[in-house]
Amino acid sequence: METDVLVIGGGPAGTWAAVSAARRGARVILADKGFCGTSGATAPSGTAVWYVPPDVAARGKAKATREELGGFLAHHDWMDAVLETTFALVNELGERGYPFPRDVEGRLRQNSLQGPEYMRLMRKLVKGAGARILDHSPALELLIDADGAVAGARGIDRRTHAGWQIKAKSVVIATGGCAFLSRALGTNNLTGDGYLMAAEAGAELSGMEFSNAYAIAPVFSSVTKTLFYEWASFTDASGAAITGAASKGGRSVIARALQQGAVFAQLDRADGEVRTAMRAAQPNFFLPFDRAGIDPFTQPFEITLRLEGTVRGTGGLRLVDQSAATTVPGLYAAGDAATRELICGGFTGGGSHNAAWAMSSGAWAGEGAAAFARQCRAGLARTAAPARGPALAGGRGHAFDPAALIKAVQAEVFPFDTNYFRSGDGLARSLTRLDSLWRTVRAADGARPEDALKAREAVAMLATARWMYRSGLARTESRGMHRRYDLTALDPAQRHHVTSGGLDEVWTGRVPADGQPLEAAA
Amino acid sequence: MIELISADHCTSCDICVAVCPTSVFDAVPGCTPVIARQDDCQTCFLCEVYCPADALYVGPDAEKPDAAEVAWDAVETLRGSYRRAIGWTRDTRGLRAMDDTHVLLGRLK
Numbered sequence: 164m165e166t167d168v169l170v171i172g173g174g175p176a177g178t179w180a181a182v183s184a185a186r187r188g189a190r191v192i193l194a195d196k197g198f199c200g201t202s203g204a205t206a207p208s209g210t211a212v213w214y215v216p217p218d219v220a221a222r223g224k225a226k227a228t229r230e231e232l233g234g235f236l237a238h239h240d241w242m243d244a245v246l247e248t249t250f251a252l253v254n255e256l257g258e259r260g261y262p263f264p265r266d267v268e269g270r271l272r273q274n275s276l277q278g279p280e281y282m283r284l285m286r287k288l289v290k291g292a293g294a295r296i297l298d299h300s301p302a303l304e305l306l307i308d309a310d311g312a313v314a315g316a317r318g319i320d321r322r323t324h325a326g327w328q329i330k331a332k333s334v335v336i337a338t339g340g341c342a343f344l345s346r347a348l349g350t351n352n353l354t355g356d357g358y359l360m361a362a363e364a365g366a367e368l369s370g371m372e373f374s375n376a377y378a379i380a381p382v383f384s385s386v387t388k389t390l391f392y393e394w395a396s397f398t399d400a401s402g403a404a405i406t407g408a409a410s411k412g413g414r415s416v417i418a419r420a421l422q423q424g425a426v427f428a429q430l431d432r433a434d435g436e437v438r439t440a441m442r443a444a445q446p447n448f449f450l451p452f453d454r455a456g457i458d459p460f461t462q463p464f465e466i467t468l469r470l471e472g473t474v475r476g477t478g479g480l481r482l483v484d485q486s487a488a489t490t491v492p493g494l495y496a497a498g499d500a501a502t503r504e505l506i507c508g509g510f511t512g513g514g515s516h517n518a519a520w521a522m523s524s525g526a527w528a529g530e531g532a533a534a535f536a537r538q539c540r541a542g543l544a545r546t547a548a549p550a551r552g553p554a555l556a557g558g559r560g561h562a563f564d565p566a567a568l569i570k571a572v573q574a575e576v577f578p579f580d581t582n583y584f585r586s587g588d589g590l591a592r593s594l595t596r597l598d599s600l601w602r603t604v605r606a607a608d609g610a611r612p613e614d615a616l617k618a619r620e621a622v623a624m625l626a627t628a629r630w631m632y633r634s635g636l637a638r639t640e641s642r643g644m645h646r647r648y649d650l651t652a653l654d655p656a657q658r659h660h661v662t663s664g665g666l667d668e669v670w671t672g673r674v675p676a677d678g679q680p681l682e683a684a685a
Numbered sequence: 686m687i688e689l690i691s692a693d694h695c696t697s698c699d700i701c702v703a704v705c706p707t708s709v710f711d712a713v714p715g716c717t718p719v720i721a722r723q724d725d726c727q728t729c730f731l732c733e734v735y736c737p738a739d740a741l742y743v744g745p746d747a748e749k750p751d752a753a754e755v756a757w758d759a760v761e762t763l764r765g766s767y768r769r770a771i772g773w774t775r776d777t778r779g780l781r782a783m784d785d786t787h788v789l790l791g792r793l794k
């Protein structure tokens with residue numbers, strides 16, 4: 164197959180990228196690992212959106228909210244651009260039939276989206292724009308031409324295990340973040356595949372130390388809706404209140420308590436109005452409770468913290484300009500696959516910011532990739548070879564077991580002692596083990612087609628963990644969500660982005676937080 | 686996790702096979718699809734909202750399959766409950782625009 168723009172990933176960022184590229188006249192193929200419309204973290208839940216009317220005071224206030232929390236790493240020009248683009252795109256959703264609610268005064272409220280509804284509409288818009296969708300078609304590796312530019316991808320159909328290859332003039336990575344198969348809602352397809360593929364092509368990452376977001380969930384359930392726990396009280400197994408435990412500003416207390424024993428929550432601080440609003444805001448929150456026969460407002464239920472990694476962290480592929488270009492020619496990145504430090508620094512991008520970022524960066528990446536495709540003189544004639552990373556080539560006679568590797572990586576990234584509460588020693592010890600896992604993987608044979616997806620997911624998780632912890636070691640301070648108990652203070656001299664990359668040898672570097680002026684889109 | 690497909694209600698339209706984001710089902714020509722890879726289920730409940738016949742049941746536990754076999758009779762009352770809650774059935778369409786997130790965000794201010 165051949166196309167101008169190949170979009171990998173069909174969540175909010177990928178769908179906006181496909182729409183935006185197709186509207187600019189590019190031929191577009193969107194390949195989703197699952198089903199475009201249900202894939203990704205947005206589809207099964209509801210999300211607030213950073214939708215702020217073009218009012219100077221309101222926008223100024225909106226920008227200020229996460230500035231300090233994010234450790235002053237966000238860029239004002241990027242925030243302005245995201246607010247502007249998001250405002251226009253959300254309005255467009257309304258025009259195209261998204262059923263935004265009205266408040267009691269009859270005013271339209273456009274600052275939240277319901278996942279199933281939103282993503283069903285996005286699928287329709289992608290098709291309407293003339294892009295072709297390939298469902299259940301995970302990309303496994305990128306094609307790279309003789310000049311080092313990205314020229315398409317290879318993947319498989321996960322149902323038939325048949326391989327596919329698409330030659331493209333440019334590629335958008337919109338594969339989401341990495342939540343390490345923690346069973347947080349909607350994250351099973353989010354294993355860092357795009358980071359791995361892009362890094363194999365030489366792309367850089369940024370902010371990977373901001374990758375330890377943990378969300379509150381009932382211990383049995385996938386449903387993470389941290390907002391609702393603002394109305395929760397937290398108790399230990401004896402029923403005693405846990406001092407300082409809170410969804411916001413007290414989640415580390417919950418983590419500490421979980422290290423001691425079971426923790427229970429109940430949403431007993433929600434009054435009648437809040438309870439009704441919760442049911443109307445997020446019906447899916449209540450499904451597990453209703454089905455398990457628990458009343459979350461009156462009955463304590465055991466909770467856990469599920470790692471959401473870079474899905475709610477802010478690290479991802481480094482962008483060099485507002486066309487969402489990465490450091491590799493022909494390669495663009497959008498949504499959670501790209502760094503969100505640009506708009507929320509080192510604090511969580513979860514909720515409203517991520518949703519706004521997905522739309523905006525998606526639309527920019529589509530535009531950027533379409534422009535690159537137009538200018539691509541070599542066109543599709545250029546010879547392109549697959550990157551041939553771990554699990555796709557090799558062959559020193561020993562296979563590796565993806566399930567075992569996944570468990571081994573999880574054992575390094577789930578524990579609060581290593582990832583939530585970080586220290587130089589802890590990160591370094593973990594890296595020794597992760598690096599040794601990498602060498603094993605490097606020496607292994609290519610996976611069989613039926614194992615290729617799981618094998619590449621496992622490799623991507625391993626690579627992601629190594630960039631995370633190397634970046635965490637390089638940031639010798641506490642900033643944003645990156646908390647080091649051996650270095651608890653923020654160091655004003657480290658107001659920079661930690662970049663990273665590399666596979667066999669993982670490297671880190673730095674880019675000043677305000678040193679690079681925003682370049683205009685190509 | 687996905688627990689049940691009711692052969693009595695299923696029309697074999699294979700929509701669930703197409704929409705499941707983690708490819709849990711396998712189509713069986715002319716027959717009810719099978720739950721082929723329950724372990725891959727991400728407990729997102731989306732097959733339920735896409736099934737036009739309300740013939741699927743997703744259990745609350747995301748960590749492991751239900752210990753006991755779930756009987757369709759026991760979950761009959763929940764049938765289609767999520768689809769109705771988000772306004773995706775003919776008689777509940779009005780609920781599509783029911784999103785009180787702004788009320789919650791307002792209360793937090």
Ligand code: SF4
Nearest residue numbers: 695696698699701736
């Ligand atoms: S979507 Fe429902 S009716 Fe259609 S095949 Fe699946 S279970 Fe049967």
Ligand code: SF4
Nearest residue numbers: 705726727729730732
């Ligand atoms: S709950 Fe989600 S992942 Fe599980 S079978 Fe249904 S659609 Fe697939």
